[in-house]
Every structure is written in structure tokens, then in C-alpha cells.
Amino acid sequence: MIFQRALRRELTSTAGAVFTTLFTITITIMLIRILGQAAGGRVASQDVVALIGFAALNYLPIILILTGFISVLLVVTRSYQDSEMVVWFASGLSLSRWIRPVLSFGIPIVVLTGALSFVLTPWANRQSAEFRERFQKREDIAKVSPGKFQESSSSDRIFFVEAVTGDAAKVKNVFVNTVKDGRTSVVVAEEGTIEIDERGDKFLVMSQGRRYDGVPNQSDFRMMEFERYGVLVARQSEALVGDTSARSLSTLALLANPNNFNLGELLWRCSLPLMCLLLMLLAIPLGFVNPRAGRSANLMIALVLAVVYSNMVSVFQASVVQGRMSIMLAWWPMHLVALLMILLLFTWRVKVNSRYHPAILWGRFRRTLAMKKAGAS
Secondary structure, three states, X not given: OHHHHHHHXXXXXXXXXXXXXXXXXXXHHHHHHHHHHHHOOOOOHHHHHHHHHHHHHHHHHHHHHHHHHHHHHHHHHHHHHOOHHHHHHHOXXXXXXXXXXXXXXXXXXXXXXXXXXXXXXXXXXXXXHHHHHHHHOOOHHHHOOOOOXXXXXXXOEEEEEEEEOOOXXXXXXXXXXXXXXXXXXXXEEEEEEEEEOOOOOEEEEEEEEEEEEEOOOOOOOEEEEEEEEEEEEEOOOOOOOOOOOHHHOOHHHHHHOOOHHHHHHHXXXXXXXXXXXXXXXXXXXXXXXXXXXXXXXXXXXXXXXXXXXXXXXXHHHHHHHOOOOOHHHHOOHHHHHHHHHHHHHHXXXXXXXXXXXXXXXXXXXXXXXXXXXXXXX
16 A cells, blocks of 8 residues: 555656646747737637637546656656665566556546546637637728728728727728729728628728719729718627537437447547556556666657557547548557457566566577577587
């Protein structure tokens, strides 16, 4: 019990450091990307914090999987490096005794990964899509940045304003170029305001300006001066559609409509908690290092195996989406391979002193060859 408590404390502290590092890197990358989108006018600046939170929830299952795997791997490797495993084995204890404390540390991570995968991540994807759609569906004049030409959502109108008030309801020195049925209409005005009629449609009402109508390369242009002139910028608000892709649907919705895309997404969600559990168990035998040698090679091999495992799950998911494999055939092969690898590596490490262990057999073979060479000489 003393060993298990000490091991859980070390695993928890290591996991905290690993999670902080991975989460900070992820948030930094997301912050740079979303701030770039906000600067480019693709998302609202006031939505940046919310979008970063939704992106963090989207990547959190992968971060937790890597946190559990790397934490167990680092703790086991340190025990070998500091020769603590020598004392452990000399006391007659087996490497398999590590499974219980690792599971007690890892089960909460597996449960949290499952909750994120099945519930929170789809919700975050839906919310992020709605925030982006709401920004795209706002009135055209609200998209305008002072001193910058901006195309309308219908791609038939170009706005330019010199200044916008803080609430984006009034603009100064307005230029509007509209192309409709082959005719060009140019409107310039000193100022404009947003007004809503009784049907809920939004208009940009300009005052003290001119309007020029005509066809390019022809001389039938007309000029009109006006006191007030309204331009429709947004019709009555429509319900948000949001993201209807499989990655944003709830798990119940995936089960209710089992097409290829939904089944592929369901396979991925089911695979994440299984990957989390199996990778933590796989890290126990993979953490072996020779105390006299470095540990870089073992860590690289372990990380490569984790990447291959994740990529193969993605390959089976793509096979389900493309209809080349059923979900009942695709969800288990890679997890079974990982489980067999865990059993094989544990057997390898537990029976390290067995006369039939490959390392001992190889050593006997080399000694036999050396004796034969010595006798021949």
C-alpha cells in the first residue's frame, strides 16, 4: 500500500506537468490561429475567448490520452534509470504488480476521456459552428472595417466607410457599389444608420448623398441626389443551422441515423477511451531501459507505437466512412493488436530470468559460437 500510494502521487504529479505542457502548447496554437481569423474578419473579436474554449474541449481527449501514456512511461523509465526496479525485482515482486496502481491512476482519465468524447466534444463543435454562423449572418454593415472595402454576403455589393461608431449602428462617409442585372449602382453619402422595419428587415438608411446608375462602357449613366436613401442589408433573422456534420452530432443522433459518416464518427468516439486505457498499460513494459545506457531510444519507440496506433484507428475509421468495412469488423482489430502486444511485452519482462527467454537463448548461442571458434583455433 505504501508503494501504491507513492506511485500514484508520482504519477499524478508527472501527469500534472505533462498535461500543463501539452495544454499550453495546444492553447497557444489555437490562440494564434483564432486571433488570425479575427484579424481577417472571419470571426468576431468578442467571440475569441469562447472559440478558444470550444477548441480546447475538442482537443482535450487527445491531450488526456497523451498525458496518461507519457506520465506512466516517464515514471517507469525513471524507476529503471534510478535502479529502483532492481530493488523491486530483487524483492521477489513482478512487473505485473504495477498494473493495479496504474489502473487506479488511469481510470479517472479514461472516464473523463469518454465523457469528453461522447458528450462535450460534439457540443463544443456545435457551439463553435453556431458562433461562426451567427457572425457570418449578421448584417452586412456590421462586417465593415473602417477604411477597408468589404464584400457583402451575397457577393453583389461592396461597402466602404470611413468611420464606424462603437455600436456599429452609424457610419460616416459611405460608399456602396451594387451590381444587379448587369447594371451598376454607386451610392455615396455623408452618413448612414441602421434601421429595422416592421417585418424585421434591416436597412442602411443614408442621408445627404448621390446615386449613380448605368451600364459600364455606356453613356446612359444617371445621377440622382437624395436626402434619405435605404439599402437592404439583412432580411429577417433566420434560425441558425449550425454544423450538421457527424463530428457535431450527439451520440444518440449518430445511433439514430447509422449512415457511413455517423458510424465512422461513432467508431472514433468509442476508440478514444480504449486507446487511453491500453496505451497506459502498454507504457509499463515499454518503459524498460538499461540504467547504463540512455533512454531516448525507448521513449522514441514508445511514442512511435502510440502514433501508429492512433493512425491505424483513423485508417479503420476512414474505411467505415468509405463503406469498405462494417463498424462491427472495424472497431476491434487495432485494440486487439494493442492488447496482444501488452500481453507479449509483459510476458517478455516478467520471464526475463527464464531459461527460455529469447535474450538468454541468444546469449547461450553466442557463447557456444565463441567456444567453437576457440576450439577450432
